[in-house]
Amino acid sequence: xxxxxxxxxxxxxxxxxxxxxxxxxxxxxxxxxxxxxxxxxxxxxxxxxxxxxxxxxxxxxxxxxxxxxxxxxxxxxxxxxxxxxxxxxxxxxxxxxxxxxxxxxxxxxxxxxxxxxxxxxxxxxxxxxxxxxxxxxxxxxxxxxxxxxxxxxxxxxxxxxx
Amino acid sequence: xxxxxxxxxxxxxxxxxxxxxxxxxxxxxxxxxxxxxxxxxxxxxxxxxxxxxxxxxxxxxxxxxxxxxxxxxxxxxxxxxxxxxxxxxxxxxxxxxxxxxxxxxxxxxxxxxxxxxxxxxxxxxxxxxxxxxxxxxxxxxxxxxxxxxxxxxxxxxxxxxxxxxxxxxxxxxxxxxxxxxxxxxxxxxxxxxxxxxxxxxxxxxxxxxxxxxxxxxxxxxxxxxxxxxxxxxxxxx
Numbered sequence: 001x002x003x004x005x006x007x008x009x010x011x012x013x014x015x016x017x018x019x020x021x022x023x024x025x026x027x028x029x030x031x032x033x034x035x036x037x038x039x040x041x042x043x044x045x046x047x048x049x050x051x052x053x054x055x056x057x058x059x060x061x062x063x064x065x066x067x068x069x070x071x072x073x074x075x076x077x078x079x080x081x082x083x084x085x086x087x088x089x090x091x092x093x094x095x096x097x098x099x100x101x102x103x104x105x106x107x108x109x110x111x112x113x114x115x116x117x118x119x120x121x122x123x124x125x126x127x128x129x130x131x132x133x134x135x136x137x138x139x140x141x142x143x144x145x146x147x148x149x150x151x152x153x154x155x156x157x158x159x160x161x162x
Numbered sequence: 163x164x165x166x167x168x169x170x171x172x173x174x175x176x177x178x179x180x181x182x183x184x185x186x187x188x189x190x191x192x193x194x195x196x197x198x199x200x201x202x203x204x205x206x207x208x209x210x211x212x213x214x215x216x217x218x219x220x221x222x223x224x225x226x227x228x229x230x231x232x233x234x235x236x237x238x239x240x241x242x243x244x245x246x247x248x249x250x251x252x253x254x255x256x257x258x259x260x261x262x263x264x265x266x267x268x269x270x271x272x273x274x275x276x277x278x279x280x281x282x283x284x285x286x287x288x289x290x291x292x293x294x295x296x297x298x299x300x301x302x303x304x305x306x307x308x309x310x311x312x313x314x315x316x317x318x319x320x321x322x323x324x325x326x327x328x329x330x331x332x333x334x335x336x337x338x339x340x341x342x343x344x345x346x347x348x349x350x351x352x353x354x355x356x357x358x359x360x361x362x363x364x365x366x367x368x369x370x371x372x373x374x375x376x377x378x379x380x381x382x383x384x385x386x387x388x389x390x391x392x393x394x395x396x397x398x399x
Contacts, residue, residue, distance in 0.1 A: 002168070018165060019165060020164065020165055022163075022201075041201065042198060042202075043198045046233075046235060052238075055238040056234060057235050057238050058235045061198060061236075062193065062197065063197065063210075066168075066190075066212060066214070068170070109235065113234070116234075129234055131234070132233030132234060
């Protein structure tokens with residue numbers, strides 16, 4: 001067993017893991033952060049998407065020891081108290097989900113996508129960028145609408161702040 | 163996944179020593195192929211040597227056009243070196259390296275892309291050799307056309323074309339029995355006229371192409387021409 005330590009949602013956490021422990025197992029089983037889901041377990045569905053050092057990664061394809069010393073953000077770390085993150089609010093407003101299983105990964109992917117496209121997003125870009133996130137219910141339509149709406153809200157917010 | 167010992171190397175020398183000391187060590191960079199292979203127990207190394215924190219291996223400067231490949235969450239972790247060393251017959255980067263006539267630089271030597279890819283999941287790399295960089299001249303024009311498998315998003319056929327002066331190179335991935343290869347038929351058609359219509363009526367032999375549950379060799383031969391047209395359109399765009 002190896003002791004690992006990392007910053008998760010702004011809090012320093014540590015725990016003993018095996019070499020083969022996946023980051024998603026550490027998050028869910030050691031830290032109890034079960035918002036991050038395991039969908040396919042074959043690296044394709046993206047339900048386990050979290051941010052590592054600010055960029056979206058699949059936590060089922062990374063060992064916990066590889067994340068040693070890094071900064072992790074999960075779906076639990078997005079809202080500010082009771083105020084939903086703009087992407088979470090947009091998914092609620094536009095009903096960007098049905099069963100909800102893929103939603104944490106979709107939202108973590110969307111927040112990273114919006115960050116990487118400060119020039120704004122269009123539908124084709126959003127659909128292309130969602131290549132690594134699979135939804136089996138919605139047909140993606142409302143997910144795309146929610147991401148476009150959130151990108152607009154967040155862009156406006158930055159413009160006002162500037 | 164079987165139990166594995168993890169080591170984080172701080173330098174190339176340390177990585178080489180850790181690799182030499184391990185029973186059955188594997189180098190890991192992004193791990194976007196190796197970790198899934200270990201989860202299904204297709205790979206079971208005794209030790210993993212992590213290259214992600216070696217300063218000498220970062221900062222590859224690539225000039226020229228940007229090629230967008232696949233899933234962003236995988237791209238954030240995956241590395242070009244890892245993809246080349248693994249040489250999956252359906253990976254994207256081997257086609258790019260071959261069409262760009264790239265040089266693969268290792269801790270020991272420099273290898274031309276044409277000599278590097280030697281078969282399915284096989285390369286010219288020795289057991290104790292680590293890719294440290296890739297180098298190529300940005301071509302005048304280049305493009306990539308890919309027909310992704312609907313589930314895995316790996317190339318069922320991908321064609322990378324590059325035009326440089328009077329030279330055209332067209333490399334095909336996802337289709338060959340022995341992995342990535344250059345297509346003389348495509349290159350001959352494109353060298354006189356670098357346009358999608360130059361490929362009308364061109365046919366590629368299917369005797370050395372893969373047949374599997376996803377596609378027959380004949381279908382892949384047809385995809386090669388169709389994806390080459392898309393690649394040329396992208397290059398000319």
